[in-house]
Amino acid sequence: MAEIELPAGIMPDYRQQLPKFLKDYAGRWIGHAEVRPGVLKHWADDGQTCYTVRILLPPNGLLSAATVRRLAGWIRKYALTGRRTCRQSFELVGVAPDKIEELIAEVKASGLVVGGTGATWHQIKCCTSFVHCQNAAIDAPSIAKVLSDMLLALEEQKFPAPLKISVGGCPNQCGGGTDADIGITGVFRDPPQVDEEKLLAANEDIGLLISWCPTAAIRPKPLPEGMAVEINPARCVRCSSCAQVAPGGVSMGRERGAALSVGGQGGNSRGGPQMGAVIFPFLPAEPPDYALLKERVHSIIAYWLHEARPGEKIGSLAKRLGWGRFLAGVGVEDIESLIDDYYPARTVRRNLHFKF
Amino acid sequence: MKAEWQELPLCRQLMQGLYPSHVAELSQTRYPLQMYEEGLKKGVSAYDYGGYISIPEIPSGAGVRTSRRPDILPESPYLRVLGPAGGWLSADTLERLADCAEKYGNGLIHLANGGTIELYAAREKLVPLVRELNSFGLDVGSTGDDLRCLTSCCGPARCDLALVDAPALATYLGQRFIDDQQYPGFPQKCKSAVAGCPNDCIRAMMQKDHSFIGVFRDLPVINNEEFKSWLAEGGDPERLVNGCPEKALKWDGHELFLDGDTCVRCMFCINNCPAIRPGRERGVAWVVGGKYGHRGPQGPMVGYVLVPFIPLTGEEGFVYLGDIFAAFLELWSEHGRRKERIGDFVARFGPRRILRALGLKAEPQILLWPKNNAFANKQGRRGGEGNGGN
Incomplete structure (x- = not known):
């Protein structure tokens, strides 16, 4: 009997994307530094170097074929390979040091931005929202665009520490939010609506619908x-x-609208992973200006730039000052709405260590 | 179907500004901007629930969004391409993706957050598109209740801090569990990643349901010769010593000392001074349960560390890690409730029972502190440890 060949799946082999140089030097790098905004230098045990130029991409990593070909062209002309980062920016790796100037000029001329390394703002990570998703409460890419415009226009681009902003269009947070120094999450204020006729017609799994509600807010309604x-x-x-x-x-x-959180951190350096704390539970998010949202983000950043010690992220600043002082500093008045109703024990103090 | 710009005032405004615009990218493709304009205008997406679809040859990896404005766009099918680990993309691959997007799709390439690459094409174009992707080593998957695309940080090919070969491990796991990435069969999705060191640049502990994260067991190594040259170049020893969260570093004006009993191996000093390097005894921590999403009883959460250190020197150690992953996926498949993310499963089922069921030892490092009550430990309904729901 002839063997039946099932179509075998392919996990892409990342090695195919790597040049020989990086394969040869894998594991031999011993240090790295930011040599100028957007440019990283890695050095190896024998003194060999590898330069990386980081390019900030349009929000959400939405790229036209033309832009993707442009990235490929820069790799061919100036670098060895490329990689997309997990913050939706793009790195050209193995750039010849004497061509960095020329490359940066070419990237700038194309309208893209070189940056997002070290103690400055990094690419705003966001989900796809109204571009191609049905769940979104607010449109993350346009918020990312408007905030990036604002950040790019700031006179001071050198910050006390890296600033990572993530925007998720709905509570599912595909774009992140809880992980970021400033997180914006689309939220719904009024309760979900049940269309009984449609529900019956759709023949949905009522048992799952009831059991999966985390607060047991859904009850069967016999009709x-x-x-x-x-x-x-x-x-x-x-x-x-x-x-x-x-x-x-x-x-x-x-x-x-949008819930705004601050002080999230993903890495284990210093205090370890920390989920963002929601300080504005509901802000209007009106496209295309997002005026109020922009103002809040701006005032948080301004306060941080003013108060922070070198190396201090927004979360560590809040911890040092005490949340009460931090909240007053960034203009939060409604403290009651910041108490966690869902896990009541989690956010309310159980010692007498106050700062006034 | 290109709309006139005067019909798209919001999109037009989003084309302005200093920062590169996603609308400018979309406008260079056949993406119907009216759909986006409609969403922005109404405050509700013009796309509607569709779902993941299985078609012959593509059991998972294809989806379709239905439309609330079928007059503009009847539906929007798309493919999720498994991205190479580490995000590595050569010029060849980028150009071929661009060709594919134009030849079969609407010309848009979406570097999606989960580590996949999304392409948008009509249903009848999906199979030929997948065949062409296969021809240059790519494939689709990562939709529905399956194992989502295995991702990793850039790894030792470019990074001096990588403690383990993260993209190699992610690729090994991706190959071993390719069926699970391509056939939805779990209670819920499982996002998985490998991070090279505790800096966890890919945020595996927060974003991913399952991760292996590079760690070292011995202590950071201080090279006092190099430390002197770092000082000479303007390094700030005070900031380094004060920044250590455990105050484990001491600087006497000549040499830097590390109190090994106090150090928690957080990477702070290593990140901030090139004269301090990670220790040599390297391996991975096993972390399960991270998620950004607010769905499920616990909402967003950082994953639980179930094993602090599994030694890993080379690729021969990948098999054992794969065995743990396989056993865990099986346990979760059997006991997870429908739509229960792994973080909620671990909390409900119990970390202790998971370790027992997998035959793993509970190490003291996984405890923040011992329990604050004297309640008896939970057992399965049928009395056996690790059997039955509770």
Whole structure:
């Protein structure tokens, strides 16, 4: 009997993307430094060097074929290979040191930006939102664009520490948010709506819909035509799980805005991973200017630039000053809304160590 | 279908400004900008729930968004391409992706956050597109309740801090579990990554349900000769000593000392002074349960460290890590509830039971502190450890 050949899947082999030089020097690099904004230098045990030029891409890593070919062209002309970073920027790796000037000039002329290394703002990471997603409460790419415009226009580009901003369009946070120094997350203010007729017609999994609500806010609602559900708005925390489980019958509310968090950190250096703390639970997010959102982000950055010691990120500044002082400094008045209702024990103090 | 710019005031405004615009990119493709304009105008996406679709030859990796404005765009099918580990993309690969996007799709290439590359093409073009991707070593997957694209940091090919070969391990795991990346069969998605060191530049502990993260077990190594040249070049010893979170460094004006009992191997000093290098006894920590998403009982969370150190010297150690991953995926498949992300599963099922079921020892490093109550430990419904739900 002839052997049946099933189509075998392919995990791409990253080695195919690497030039011989980087394969030969793998594991031999012993140090690195930022030599100028957007340019990193790595050096090896024998003194060999490798230069990387980081390019900030349009929000969300949405690239036209023309731009992708331009990146490929720069690799061919100036570097050995490329890599997309996990913050949606792009690195040209193995750039010849005497060609860095020329490359940077060419990148700038094309409208892209060289930067995002060291103690400055890094590429704003965001999700795709209204460009191609149905879940989004707000549009992350346009927010990233508007905030990047603002940051690029700042006179002072040298910050006390790296600043990472992430924008997620909905509570699912595909674009991140909780990991960032400043996180923006699309949120829904009014409760999800149940369209009973559509829900029955869509034949959704009612058991899963009820069991998957984290706060038990969904109860069955028997109708003559079949089983629908009702949502208790007082219990609902607007996590959007139900709209994901039963998109045919449950839709998220129409009143949408942004939650703003600060002080998130992903790496283990110093205090270790820290989830961002929500300091503005609901801000209007009006495209295309996002005036209020922009103002809040600007005032947080301005306060940080003014108060921080060298090397201090926003989260460590808040910790040193005490959250009370930090919140006053960035203009937060509504403290009550910052108490975690969901895990009540988590954010309220249980010692008498106060700062006034 | 190109709209006139006067019909797209919001898109037009987003073309302005100093920073490169995503709308400018979209406008250079056949992407229907009216769909985006509609979303911005109404505050509700013009795309609607579709889902992941299985078509012959492509069990996972293809999806379709339906449309709330079928008059503009009836539907939007797309492919998720598994990205090479470490994000490495050569000029050849980029050019071929650009060719594919133009030949089969709408000309847009999306470097998506999960580590995949999304291409947008009509349903009938998907199979030929996948065949062409295969011809230069790429494939699709990473949709639905499957193992999502294995990602990693750039690794030792470019980084001096990589403690383990992260892209090599990610590629090994990706190859070994390619079926799980391409056939949705889990209770929920499982995002997975390998980070080369505790700096975790790819945020694996937060974004990924399952990760291996490079760690070292011995102490940072201080080269006092190099430290002197660092000082001569303007290095600030005070800032270094004060920045250490555990105050484990001491500077007596001549030499730098490290109190090995106090150091937590956080990488701070290594990141900030080239004269301090990571130790040589290297391996990975096993971390499960990170997620950004607010869905599920715990919302966003940092993953739990279940094993602090598994020695890893070369590729021969990859098999054992793969075995742990396989056993864990099986345990979660059997006991995870539908739509339960791994972080919520670990909290409900119990880290202790997971370690027991996998035959792993509980190391003291995984405890923040011992429990604050005297309750009996949970057992499975059928009495056995690690069996049955609770």
